[in-house]
Amino acid sequence: MADRLAVGIDIGGTKIAAGVVDEDGRVIARTRRETPTTEPEAVLDAIVEITAEFRAELPVKAVGIGAAGFVDASQSTVLFAPHLAWRHEPLRDRVARRTMLPVMVDNDANTSGWAEWRFGAAQNEPDLVLITLGTGIGGALVIDGLPYRGHFGIAGEFGHMQVVPGGNACECGNLGCWEQYASGRVLGRRAAAAVAEGSPIGRRLAEAAGGPERVEGAHVTPLAESGDEEAIAWIAEVGDWLGVGMANLAAALDPGLFVVGGGVSDAREMLLGPAREAYSRTLTGRGYRSEARIVRAHLGPEAGLIGAADMARLTARRRRPANPAARVRVRAAARSGRSPKRRR
Amino acid sequence: MADRLAVGIDIGGTKIAAGVVDEDGRVIARTRRETPTTEPEAVLDAIVEITAEFRAELPVKAVGIGAAGFVDASQSTVLFAPHLAWRHEPLRDRVARRTMLPVMVDNDANTSGWAEWRFGAAQNEPDLVLITLGTGIGGALVIDGLPYRGHFGIAGEFGHMQVVPGGNACECGNLGCWEQYASGRVLGRRAAAAVAEGSPIGRRLAEAAGGPERVEGAHVTPLAESGDEEAIAWIAEVGDWLGVGMANLAAALDPGLFVVGGGVSDAREMLLGPAREAYSRTLTGRGYRSEARIVRAHLGPEAGLIGAADMARLTARRRRPANPAARVRVRAAARSGRSPKRRR
Numbered sequence: 014m015a016d017r018l019a020v021g022i023d024i025g026g027t028k029i030a031a032g033v034v035d036e037d038g039r040v041i042a043r044t045r046r047e048t049p050t051t052e053p054e055a056v057l058d059a060i061v062e063i064t065a066e067f068r069a070e071l072p073v074k075a076v077g078i079g080a081a082g083f084v085d086a087s088q089s090t091v092l093f094a095p096h097l098a099w100r101h102e103p104l105r106d107r108v109a110r111r112t113m114l115p116v117m118v119d120n121d122a123n124t125s126g127w128a129e130w131r132f133g134a135a136q137n138e139p140d141l142v143l144i145t146l147g148t149g150i151g152g153a154l155v156i157d158g159l160p161y162r163g164h165f166g167i168a169g170e171f172g173h174m175q176v177v178p179g180g181n182a183c184e185c186g187n188l189g190c191w192e193q194y195a196s197g198r199v200l201g202r203r204a205a206a207a208v209a210e211g212s213p214i215g216r217r218l219a220e221a222a223g224g225p226e227r228v229e230g231a232h233v234t235p236l237a238e239s240g241d242e243e244a245i246a247w248i249a250e251v252g253d254w255l256g257v258g259m260a261n262l263a264a265a266l267d268p269g270l271f272v273v274g275g276g277v278s279d280a281r282e283m284l285l286g287p288a289r290e291a292y293s294r295t296l297t298g299r300g301y302r303s304e305a306r307i308v309r310a311h312l313g314p315e316a317g318l319i320g321a322a323d324m325a326r327l328t329a330r331r332r333r334p335a336n337p338a339a340r341v342r343v344r345a346a347a348r349s350g351r352s353p354k355r356r357r
Numbered sequence: 358m359a360d361r362l363a364v365g366i367d368i369g370g371t372k373i374a375a376g377v378v379d380e381d382g383r384v385i386a387r388t389r390r391e392t393p394t395t396e397p398e399a400v401l402d403a404i405v406e407i408t409a410e411f412r413a414e415l416p417v418k419a420v421g422i423g424a425a426g427f428v429d430a431s432q433s434t435v436l437f438a439p440h441l442a443w444r445h446e447p448l449r450d451r452v453a454r455r456t457m458l459p460v461m462v463d464n465d466a467n468t469s470g471w472a473e474w475r476f477g478a479a480q481n482e483p484d485l486v487l488i489t490l491g492t493g494i495g496g497a498l499v500i501d502g503l504p505y506r507g508h509f510g511i512a513g514e515f516g517h518m519q520v521v522p523g524g525n526a527c528e529c530g531n532l533g534c535w536e537q538y539a540s541g542r543v544l545g546r547r548a549a550a551a552v553a554e555g556s557p558i559g560r561r562l563a564e565a566a567g568g569p570e571r572v573e574g575a576h577v578t579p580l581a582e583s584g585d586e587e588a589i590a591w592i593a594e595v596g597d598w599l600g601v602g603m604a605n606l607a608a609a610l611d612p613g614l615f616v617v618g619g620g621v622s623d624a625r626e627m628l629l630g631p632a633r634e635a636y637s638r639t640l641t642g643r644g645y646r647s648e649a650r651i652v653r654a655h656l657g658p659e660a661g662l663i664g665a666a667d668m669a670r671l672t673a674r675r676r677r678p679a680n681p682a683a684r685v686r687v688r689a690a691a692r693s694g695r696s697p698k699r700r701r
Binding site: 083092093138140152156161166169171172174176177178186187190257260261264266267268269270295297298299302305 | 427436437444482484496498500505506507508509510511512513514515516517518519520521522529530531534601604605606608609610611612613614639641642643645646647649
């Protein structure tokens, strides 16, 4: 048991979600707090505090961190995090120094994708594209059953593929990025415009949110669920762009499965139905090829921390061979750890 | 020596190029003929005849075929070839039955990419995107030093990623595919229009081609090389779209290297200069990340047959273990065969 628990910490632009995760991907303790977005030191302090709190109660053996940013190929340094203050932050070593635990750092979408492959929607599919629809689009690749991070560590930035030349301006500095058309941001933009115009749906959103100034993109899905035609159409439009972009990814990567997670995926078939339709309509070679399945993520908002903990646990075990005999056992464990395992 | 020679056959929409290739990627015998595009049986006959001719002279031990089409994940069946008459053609087994040799079938861009990684421009770069600019765009991926073909065998169809919503109609049935903006087809279309309009560059092209009816896209590059400003601008425009599309691929895949081959790459820096500029301009996260190099392919038009032969040779050796000791040797050979080797 002792070496089977790891801390997973998911550092998003607004929230830090953390938990202690066992070898079957179960979260057996959890905590949340606001992300201190302007102070890199404060985020580091929070990580160390959370780890210490968990450790006082449970024998954790490693720390995995999923961060909303570019992480380098050695899983040690956050190169750039648009919503945080980190620039070339050597996070792995700084946390390891203050916790004396093995630490793994990866992009939050990569850790979520890993969790879905190990314990969630993608357990039997080794060629996997994960798409996380939050405010933007996060992405992860699993290839031949292993995470693929690219040569420099930052593969999977699907949201910044250009889909409309000269299109909507993106926070990344480009125009027409996919996430400007197929993410929660689109719903937020439409909702804000509707409120500003005082249109009927704007008034319905304001009512649902408890005031026009409180309206966010997240209010659109409940409204659509209640049967609001316009809200349904907005989500369908996002789904349509999602499908077009997935067909682009399929042309390049030909995966067996797309897993769609993130808050916007709460819209379920209102999103995925139009996405599948657009995908089948625009997939190159359709009719002559097998088509990837498109499913919703299973693990919900804890996927990122579950995957981070699991990756840290597997990495830590691989890194600590005591003697040749132990090394063989460690390798066997790492191998079996990589194969899909049902969540009990 | 005996088990070190393999036949490579590159089946394009207009030409079949074939050769006998040694273990260092040298072509030691070669032949060419027209592709019989309407008769699947005639292509099969040609493959068998070419193999028999080579075999009468040299001890070839395997046949590798690179075909311009979708090949399934087991490297045996051509699912669909837009420029040939094949539909679900079980090519591997049909050739094997008539030659009694081990046969490997793959997409022609995959075989070209493999050749560049083994013997050409990408020898030290295990995370590689190959882009072949001919009439359309072919593509191949090498990931962690192995060809990546996708879950169903048809990854790398980069040319059919949509870059302009509602854009130019593509032969694949979609609108706005990348190859409608960044391939030889663009030069052909511009050249044809210029000839039809009787514009100055149209007259210059007709003169170079020996008559207006003979003008093709391939005449643009020599004209640009002679200093023609308009021809240079046309190639730069293709290069610009090439760079934008490569930035999209880098967002998703983060490779270490792009290798650009195919006939259009004969324009060299007139193409690659603007491509690099557009790539650096539109790459997401630029300034915070390492950037892939962009280089021209080294092996020229024989890359496809060289790679096909090499893949067939390696596959055949892996498939023929005589006894356990031999099996160990075979594996060692296959492993060493996978590592980069300089062309002597």
